[in-house]
Amino acid sequence: IFDTLTFSYLNELLERGYQRPVQMDDMPRLPEEDLANFVGSRLHQAWEQESKKAVPSLFRVLLDEYGREFFIGNLLKVPQDVLIFAGPYLLQRLVEYLDPLSPMAQESTWFTGISIVIAIFFSQLVQSLFLHQYFNRVFHVAMRVRTGLMCLVYRKAIGLSHVAKLEEDCSTGSIVNMMQVDVQRMLDFIPYASNLLWSSPFQICFCIFLLWSKVGVAALAGLGTMLVIMPINLWSMKELEKVQKRNMKHKDERVRAVSELLSGIRVLKLFAWEGPASDKVREVRAEEVSALRRFGVLGALQGVLWSSTTAFVALAVFGTYTGLGNRLSLDVAFPVLSLIIILQFPLTVLPWMCMSAVSFSISLKRISKFLKAQSLHDARRKLRSEEEDGSSDPDRLSLQVNNATMEWLPDREVLRDISIRLRDGALLAIVGPVGCGKSTLLSAILGELGIKSGSISILDGSIGYVPQQPWVINAPLRDNVLMGKEFDEDLYYSVISAAALEQDLNVLPAGDETEIGERGINLSGGQKQRVCLARALYACPSLFVLDDPLSAVDSHVAQHIFDNCIVGLMAKRSRILVTHRVDLIRAAPYIIALGQGRILAQGTYEQLVAQGVDLGLEAEIKEEEEEEEKEEKEEAKKKSAEERVQALKAGSSSQNLKEGKGKGSLMEEEERASGVVKAETYKIYLRSIGVDMLALIVCSGVVGELAHVLTGWWISHWASQESEVPVDPENTFYLLVYILFALSQAGTIFIRDVFLALGGLRASTRLHNAMLASVIRAPMQFFDTTPLGRILNRFSKDQDTADGALPKSIDELYSCFLAVLGPLCLMVSVTPWAILGVLPVIYVYISIFNFFRRTSREIKRLEANTRSPIYAHFTESLNGSHCLRAFQLVSSFERQSEERIDHLNRVFWPMVSCNRWLGLRLELCGNMLISCSALAAVVARVLGLVDHTYASLLGLSVTYALGITNELGWMVRQTTEAEANMNSVERVERYACLEPEADLNAPEDAWPANGEVVFENVYMRYRPTTPLVLKGLSMKISPGQRVGICGRTGAGKSSLISALFRLVELSGG
The missing domain is CATH 3.40.50.300 (P-loop containing nucleotide triphosphate hydrolases)
Structure with a gap:
């Protein structure tokens, strides 16, 4: 029970992660009831039953399946929501105990004070235990909902009819977007749904009730102020959403421009158009930066509304309360202030939750509509046994x-x-x-x-289908042929030979172990078509359906395939061949x-x-092709089919494949982030922001936190005055000073947030320009060995993180740091001996953070790595759904999808539980700080050091300490978030420092004078590790001479052109 309550069962995993980076094998296995196959099958059965009703409802199905567990989880939040109000009550009792003028102080002993401290400690502890058990439960529900919907959407998508795809906008892009965005919204909304359903309304109503009991109708003034701020907050959120849409539009335009630049980089370098192309990208980027500036200012405004709400609501409550002739006393001021702090969260989060609920509802309706779309069924055709x-x-x-x-x-x-x-x-x-x-x-x-x-x-029997548009999967070539079937060596190499793939296996870096990239990016159209043909052959079906399989191959290869495959290995099977090769x-x-x-x-x-x-005999074979084909046939006659198969077996032996491992890809492996971000990366980023911006950010932040502490101090000073006059003339003075402090707090926070957003934008723009200049000046070798998608990811995902997510996480981190530092400084200044308890707690806090961070960082990386394969496999399956159905591989691919989802959940669930582990321990540290502050105040009271004024400062110290608990946990999360986001800066900076091409030795203006081209003993290789492709080439082309360059495949024709245009630097000559 103790391990479950405190999540101590994760200690072993965290210790392992502290000693070394955790791997997938370190993640605990999922219980059977959480496996995708179990969850998906149950939800599928429930939906099948529901879909028979007149008006099927996906929400009703989810409620029936997961409602009970969600309800039990919400019951765990009830004690936390009730105990949150114990803080203001116990604070009032503590202030009454500390204040020498209060009746309670005259009758109480030291035991009363200690009892209050113990009560504060245990009320906070029980809150934390129930809160994290609640989150653990509802996140488990959310994970199962996501798992079930992923399986449901996958099964539906694979069997979707063409009518649905055409009539109901069920394109591949929209279905993938549904899986990525709409299903994810379920996970994002469910854990926090209680805030909308009952928790926030309950907290608001109970807060208003308690405020009314303390200050009467003045509570309505505070509520009214919050109700005024809420629409402004909602307006700012909507404006942010509008600006964000414009940002996304500009970002899409920029990424499109970069994509065009990268796709045509060879042509740009041939024509020396790098300058105009990069200028076009910079123009689009300038428009994007303009929109980002507006977004930063609006974000700063929203930040001010959040940070200053407490100050302005307190101003309304205390101003109205004193204006009605009441004296502001300590036992009123501090409990009311703590209630206002509690009230701030539900009132602020409620508009956000309403918007999230709308998004949740829209996504649920989209998924439901998709699940109701028409599916394929075998009633269209009859299968005879x-x-x-x-x-x-x-x-x-x-x-x-x-x-x-x-x-x-x-x-x-x-x-x-x-x-x-x-x-x-x-x-x-x-x-x-x-x-x-x-x-x-x-x-x-x-x-x-x-x-x-x-x-x-x-x-009735199996079908071997070769589509007109070849479909391959991101897997080794051999797996593309076998498609899950057992390996039969004789059959396999016979199929490879018949499909004319033996030469390709000799050329590919690791033979048939070479990994085929997404959409077959590293294969030609003809190679992909022959892989599909080999797949159909290996399946040994009773019926072959061949949709123009010879369209992308040369005439001699087409003849080989027709002779050895279609009328060769397929001879005893039924065949339907669509072709334009009528000859x-x-x-x-x-x-x-x-x-x-x-x-x-x-x-x-x-x-x-x-x-x-x-x-349609329009495709006559040209005389030159006939001659070439004749030569190929003569050579082929020298080696029988059996000899070719045996040679292929020998060339693709397991030993050779082992030696070829690691050579299976032309592309260089992407660097994987590990460990902490280097200090140099932080220095580069801070230098990019600029010293002037940094100074403004730091100073405004410090002044803002000082103003925040002073607003609380001023209230305590105001409440400590002993005037008994019903309407004290000095109240106006106190109100005016309080307004000054509150406006100072709001103004400095706004300045801090604006300059942090603009400073972050300045840094990201400098990094973007440096990366663009570096990439466009990179040699062609870089583009040949780096996938286009990886480079685009730097300009899209990483650049987007540097533009927005990183400045925001730094802003949140800095705010949390100041929000913790301010109360701690106040606590130590009011009760210096409290430092004896504060320092050990801070040490424990830092130790827990460092212990947790190593494992958390690696788990997040694993989670990101396991998420992408799900969507890649989903997209791959959608693109080849017709092949999956034809080969009867739907069930097999469903299992593969479920395995990928299980891999994600195996990482996701420990990540969620580790966050609970951390949150509970950090809140315990915060609880210890609150207890230290309260205990120091009690000790001062026992030692007789407390007077009425000092009691007000002690009450202020404890009040501010009550807010530290949440700030400590949030600070750790923002630290890890900022560190993760800095990885994007590190990756962008790496591309900003690429080794450039050789210097541009610009010729004289009069060049060329006569148009003569001379090659003298030219040697060239594409990369230092590759063999020479030009070996001592010498030739002279006279002015005005027309020259044709010919040769067999691989003779060096393209390499000669690359050398001529200096796309590749010469190795000699």
């Missing part, structure tokens, strides 16, 4: 289409009156002009398309010519030619 047709019948039909009319959308026919009969093991070729419906027909056969009339029946299908026993949405003719090649059907 072998028993129905007779497994031994030589004339049994593998495919039968009877007078079918097909449509993508209701009442929008695309193919009419289609009838096809394909015998088992036969080859059917489908030809026709572009857009005539060939791919549409294949989609209908695969069950992807609606059948308005007629029928389609296929022999290759003369051997097809049956051909269908499509056009105008119907079958124009069908029969053998000779029959179609005799009927005068135009088969």
